[in-house]
Amino acid sequence: MTENPHIDYLLRLGDSTLILGQRLSEWCGHGPVLEEDIALGNIALDLIGQSRLLLSHAGSLMQPAQTEDQLAYFREQFGFRNFTMLELPNSGLEKGQQQRDYAFTICRNFLFSAYMVLLWQALAASLDRQLAAIAEKAVKEARYHLRHSSDWMLRFGDGTEESHRRAQQALNALLPYTHEFFSADAVEQQMADAGIAIAGASLRAAWEEQVRGTLQDATLEWPPQWADSQFRSSGKSGRHSEHFGFLLAEMQSLARAHPEAIW
Amino acid sequence: MDTEMTTQLYSKDAVRKLLSAVPDPEIPVVSIEELGILREININAEQVEVVITPTYSGCPAMYAIEQDICGALQQAGITQFSVRTVLSPAWSSDWITEEGKDKLRAYGIAPPHAVGSETKAGQPQALRFMRKAVNGSTPVCPHCSSGQTELLSEFGSTSCKALYRCLACKEPFDYFKPY
Numbered sequence: 373m374t375e376n377p378h379i380d381y382l383l384r385l386g387d388s389t390l391i392l393g394q395r396l397s398e399w400c401g402h403g404p405v406l407e408e409d410i411a412l413g414n415i416a417l418d419l420i421g422q423s424r425l426l427l428s429h430a431g432s433l434m435q436p437a438q439t440e441d442q443l444a445y446f447r448e449q450f451g452f453r454n455f456t457m458l459e460l461p462n463s464g465l466e467k468g469q470q471q472r473d474y475a476f477t478i479c480r481n482f483l484f485s486a487y488m489v490l491l492w493q494a495l496a497a498s499l500d501r502q503l504a505a506i507a508e509k510a511v512k513e514a515r516y517h518l519r520h521s522s523d524w525m526l527r528f529g530d531g532t533e534e535s536h537r538r539a540q541q542a543l544n545a546l547l548p549y550t551h552e553f554f555s556a557d558a559v560e561q562q563m564a565d566a567g568i569a570i571a572g573a574s575l576r577a578a579w580e581e582q583v584r585g586t587l588q589d590a591t592l593e594w595p596p597q598w599a600d601s602q603f604r605s606s607g608k609s610g611r612h613s614e615h616f617g618f619l620l621a622e623m624q625s626l627a628r629a630h631p632e633a634i635w
Numbered sequence: 636m637d638t639e640m641t642t643q644l645y646s647k648d649a650v651r652k653l654l655s656a657v658p659d660p661e662i663p664v665v666s667i668e669e670l671g672i673l674r675e676i677n678i679n680a681e682q683v684e685v686v687i688t689p690t691y692s693g694c695p696a697m698y699a700i701e702q703d704i705c706g707a708l709q710q711a712g713i714t715q716f717s718v719r720t721v722l723s724p725a726w727s728s729d730w731i732t733e734e735g736k737d738k739l740r741a742y743g744i745a746p747p748h749a750v751g752s753e754t755k756a757g758q759p760q761a762l763r764f765m766r767k768a769v770n771g772s773t774p775v776c777p778h779c780s781s782g783q784t785e786l787l788s789e790f791g792s793t794s795c796k797a798l799y800r801c802l803a804c805k806e807p808f809d810y811f812k813p814y
Binding site: 407408410411413414415417418419420421422424425501502504505506508509510512513516519520523 | 691693694721723725726787790798
């Protein structure tokens with residue numbers, strides 16, 4: 373899609389917030405209780421708002437310039453740079469499971485928002501002034517997202533036998549995907565050297581402390597095989613899971629059917 | 636000649652006064668000025684520039700606010716203007732004026748606590764879950780002024796509000812989140 377690491381880095385952030393926003397929007401009208409339906413809608417709105425700012429900024433650096441809508445609706449799979457974890461279906465990864473799973477949805481929000489609070493805090497000092505301004509706003513929203521999901525991790529883990537089991541199952545399935553938050557590559561390295569980004573690896577200790585603390589309170593176990601896992605997802609380099617095409621089809625079909633539509 | 640007239644006709648104060656009447660589209664009892672959304676007014680030779688800031692990144696009211704500002708300026712006969720959105724420094728609920736907070740309360744929305752040091756840039760925040768009962772003070776009920784209230788949901792009818800319930804009068808109410 374792009375050979376400019378600055379644009380690539382902004383797409384990682386803009387696409388990650390967009391794709392999780394899209395996944396959370398699928399809960400609209402299906403939340404387990406009214407308050408949670410509204411909460412997920414609100415969180416999705418924050419994420420899509422962040423994404424609009426990030427994609428607009430990335431698009432302004434492109435030649436020729438692209439709009440946020442062009443980037444969201446008219447790119448192909450391989451052009452997207454979101455973390456793979458965020459495109460996984462709300463039903464989780466268990467075979468045969470079709471229904472939306474709240475534990476899986478919340479656990480993903482928890483792991484991601486714990487990371488984003490740290491990342492936005494760091495990016496508030498970016499030499500890219502527009503990115504710094506977006507980060508300064510987004511960190512406040514991410515803190516609320518983390519509080520919401522941490523609260524539910526506790527209720528699930530320290531709740532009934534079933535809620536505990538499902539939270540643990542979601543955690544076991546999702547944790548391997550978090551390696552992607554911290555793995556270094558050329559794009560990130562160049563941007564970190566330029567003072568625009570920060571190496572994800574430098575956030576790892578603080579993230580782990582935050583996550584482990586909540587899991588302990590929630591009586592959930594950190595899967596011991598995590599550190600040895602060789603699995604590396606690669607969405608941020610444009611190589612996605614088999615679930616991603618379906619998500620894009622739903623998200624993009626309307627805009628592609630009516631490319632000039634305004635409303 | 637034209638430019639001189641523009642400068643004379645529209646003083647900063649006059650434009651501010653004009654825009655201080657523009658209500659927030661979602662909470663119409665307070666103005667965009669009282670909420671701290673109206674950031675700056677700049678007047679140069681050619682035109683009036685209005686600077687606004689969103690409360691939340693995804694605030695869906697921003698477009699409506701911009702339209703309302705354009706409408707108010709046009710109605711006053713001002714034709715040369717622009718509206719610019721800035722993100723930094725990020726909006727804080729601390730910017731809501733005291734008068735705005737009183738109006739929120741009267742409308743049934745508990746105004747936000749001071750955020751104060753929580754937003755110090757670059758300071759890592761210890762953010763740990765705490766059970767509701769021990770989470771320090773809860774907002775005072777805007778209906779009956781009882782301090783005995785509890786959180787129902789961190790997220791309410793709009794991005795900027797949370798949902799609470801009063802344990803004394805049993806009424807639910809919105810709380811403008813400290814942000």
